[in-house]
Amino acid sequence: MKQIPCALTIAGTDPSGGAGIQADLKTFQELKSYGMSVITSVVAQNTTGVQDVLHMTPEMISRQLDSVLTDMPVHAFKTGMIANIPMMEAISEKIIDIKGPYVMDPVMVATSGDALIEKEARAFLRENLLPHADLVTPNIPETEFLLDKKVETVTDMKLAAKELVHTYGVGAALIKGGHIKGEAIDFLYDGQDIHSFSAHRIHTTSTHGTGCTYSAAITAYLSQGKPLIESVEYAKRFITASLQHAFDLGTGNGPTNHWAIREEGFRQ
Numbered sequence: 001m002k003q004i005p006c007a008l009t010i011a012g013t014d015p016s017g018g019a020g021i022q023a024d025l026k027t028f029q030e031l032k033s034y035g036m037s038v039i040t041s042v043v044a045q046n047t048t049g050v051q052d053v054l055h056m057t058p059e060m061i062s063r064q065l066d067s068v069l070t071d072m073p074v075h076a077f078k079t080g081m082i083a084n085i086p087m088m089e090a091i092s093e094k095i096i097d098i099k100g101p102y103v104m105d106p107v108m109v110a111t112s113g114d115a116l117i118e119k120e121a122r123a124f125l126r127e128n129l130l131p132h133a134d135l136v137t138p139n140i141p142e143t144e145f146l147l148d149k150k151v152e153t154v155t156d157m158k159l160a161a162k163e164l165v166h167t168y169g170v171g172a173a174l175i176k177g178g179h180i181k182g183e184a185i186d187f188l189y190d191g192q193d194i195h196s197f198s199a200h201r202i203h204t205t206s207t208h209g210t211g212c213t214y215s216a217a218i219t220a221y222l223s224q225g226k227p228l229i230e231s232v233e234y235a236k237r238f239i240t241a242s243l244q245h246a247f248d249l250g251t252g253n254g255p256t257n258h259w260a261i262r263e264e265g266f267r268q
């Protein structure tokens, strides 16, 4: 029987469907991996910002992880919003048993500017969860929080990727350049070489959930057994198309278009 690629996301929710668990599951589905999810926080949010948050207990996160891990294969998984230290402890205890690659999207602040992680938890994430990850995908502000220094140029981005791997023990680091001027260029350091992934900057305000969708696409491709560099390359095309055809929905920063590859018609 054909093996079904299975991808898991451990993240917060977005009832308006553009970010978090909802974006991840849509992306897994679109890219033909079987999607599974463990919810860390229920977030009342939409394209304009975050209205309220309810955190799951660490016990409930562990129970959800047990439900998945005792019954289902996980060929790759990602983490997104993990708001506090007890949640991080619960997650790090369970994920060490998962064999598939781990993609960490170190979610800290929503596009709207609302904080999604407690300040004291940032260092804990870096010291305790990051070393378990095969890939971390910070945007520029997240890279600055993780390394406690300014990242302003492409040279800074490349150095930051190397520092995350060599000093903090993550397998590979992809620094995303959505927040600097010019080309939308991302740099991946895999422990050996720097690889760049570039796209023309698209003039759109529909960027809600961009980081979630990108890391979910990488996770989907990894769950299918594609190598890291190829997974990032395909995911970059996916996120660029999703931004190019982004939906004009909501009154704030609209969601990206998870169906975009059908419109672009490129092969996966």
Ligand SMILES: Nc1ncnc2c1ncn2[C@@H]1O[C@H](COP(=O)(O)OP(=O)(O)O)[C@@H](O)[C@H]1O
Binding pocket: 138, 139, 140, 176, 177, 178, 179, 184, 185, 186, 199, 200, 201, 202, 203, 204, 207, 209, 210, 211, 212, 214, 236, 239, 240, 243
């Ligand atoms: N306006 C844009 N045009 C094209 N690509 C973009 C644009 N904004 C972001 N990207 C790309 O989208 C991905 C997410 O990047 P970024 O915005 O930095 O992350 P986040 O959503 O986590 O803040 C990266 O590949 C980045 O280069």
Ligand SMILES: Cc1ncc(COP(=O)(O)O)c(N)n1
Binding pocket: 011, 012, 013, 014, 019, 020, 021, 043, 045, 080, 081, 107, 109, 110, 111, 116, 207, 208, 209, 210, 211, 212, 213
């Ligand atoms: C639950 C959750 N996780 C992550 C984000 C970040 O979204 P973005 O990719 O726009 O920075 C979000 N808004 N909500």
